[in-house]
C-alpha cells in the first residue's frame with residue numbers, strides 16, 4: 369500500500385475493484401504525495417482536492433452497492449489545463465484566462481468521468497500550448513523530475529512530470545506538433561498522439577485546429593491503450609472526428625510484430641544526438657529480433673516539415689486566438705474611452721511574448737500580399753509530405769525514430785533563440801502535419817536522463833502502433849516512477 373504510486377493505472381484499478389483499497393484511500397494517497405512533492409516539481413496549476421474526494425466517496429458507495437463500474441474506476445487522472453473542465457478553472461497557462469471557469473467539460477473529460485476515473489487537477493503548460501519546455505507558462509515553472517535544473521519538455525510538461533514523479537498514474541495532454549511525445553520523452557514516460565480525428569477536440573482550447581489532438585500519458589503502454597479506448601471515437605460536438613470503430617487496444621498488446629515491416633527513415637534520424645540515434649537503433653533491433661522485417665523508406669520532403677509547421681500552426685493560431693479579446697473571452701483591461709484601446713490593452717498585457725510572436729508570424733503569413741508565398745506554399749508542402757508518408761506506409765507498417773533530437777535542456781537555454789526551441793519538434797511534428805498516430809516509449813536512461821523512442825503508424829492503426837510499442841517496452845522495461853529531487857531552481 370505504501371508504494372501505490374509505483375503501480376500502473378491498471379493495477380490501481382484492479383485493487384479498487386477487488387476491494388483492497390477504497391477510492392477515498394487512493395485519492396488521499398495521491399493528494400499526500402502531491403502535497404509533499406509538487407512544491408518541488410511544480411506540475412499542478414490546481415489540485416481539485418474537494419472535487420476528487422467527493423467523486424471518490426461516490427465511487428466507493430457505488431462499489432459497495434454492487435453497481436457496474438467503468439474501465440478506469442478508481443484511477444487518478446490529471447488534465448492539461450487547456451482542457452475545459454466544468455467548474456474548474458481552465459487557464460491554458462495564460463494570464464488572459466487566469467479566472468476562466470468553463471461552463472462545460474471537454475468531451476475527453478466527460479468520457480473519463482463516465483469511465484469512473486478520478487479527476488485530480490489541472491497541470492501546467494506553455495501558454496496556449498505554444499512551446500517545448502513549459503517555460504512559457506504565465507504562472508510557474510515545472511521542473512524535470514530527473515533533474516530540477518532541466519525543463520520537463522512541453523507543452524504538456526506538467527502532465528508528463530506528474531506521471532513521471534508518480535503523482536498520478538495517468539494524465540491527458542494535447543498535441544499540435546509534439547506536445548505529448550516530447551515531454552513524455554524528456555520525463556521518461558509513454559505519450560501517444562492519436563490519428564487526427566480519432567479523439568474529440570471539443571473543449572480543447574484550440575491552438576491550430578488542423579493539427580490539434582488530445583493524447584494520453586502513462587507509465588505503461590497498456591495504461592495508455594486503456595485511456596485511448598475511453599476517449600476515442602466519434603463525437604457529434606466535433607465534426608472532424610471519424611466514425612471508425614474503437615477497438616480494445618489492450619487486447620492486441622501481446623500480439624508481437626512477427627512478419628511486420630519496420631523502417632528507420634534516415635531523414636528522421638538526421639541531426640539527432642548520436643546517443644539517441646543509437647538507442648533508436650536498439651529499439652529497431654528489438655523489433656527485428658521479435659520477427660519484424662527491416663525495410664527502407666524515404667521521405668524526400670521531410671526537410672521542409674519544420675518550416676511548413678511553423679507557417680501553418682501560427683497561421684491557424686492567429687485566427688483561433690482572435691476570440692481572446694476581453695469581450696468574448698479573456699480578462700478585460702483598459703478601454704475606458706475607446707474599443708480599440710480595450711482590445712490592445714487586453715491582448716497586449718494578457719498574452720506572453722511567445723504567443724504574440726506566433727500571432728504576428730501567423731497574421732503575416734496570411735496577409736494579402738504574402739498568403740501565396742507562405743500559407744499556400746506551406747499547404748502544398750503539407751500535401752507533398754502526406755504523399756511521402758503514404759508511400760512510406762505502403763512499404764512499412766511501423767517507422768522508428770528518436771522522439772527528440774536531443775536530451776532535456778537547461779532552463780533559459782533557448783530564451784534568446786526561438787528557432788532553437790522550435791527545432792526540438794523536428795522529429796515529432798511530421799506526424800501532426802500528415803495526421804498519423806505516433807507514440808513515444810521510454811528506452812532507458814543515458815547520462816541519468818530519459819530517452820524516448822518514437823514509433824509511427826498509418827492513420828487509424830493505433831492498435832498496431834501500441835502492439836509494436838509493447839515490444840519496445842518489453843525490451844527496455846516499463847517507465848519507473850521517480851521521486852523528484854530539489855535542484856538549484858524553484859518551480
Ligand code: GLN
Pocket residue numbers: 497498499500522523542543544545546547548575681793
Ligand atoms: N512545440 C510546438 C509548438 O510550439 C508544438 C506544441 C504543441 O504540440 N502544442 O508549436
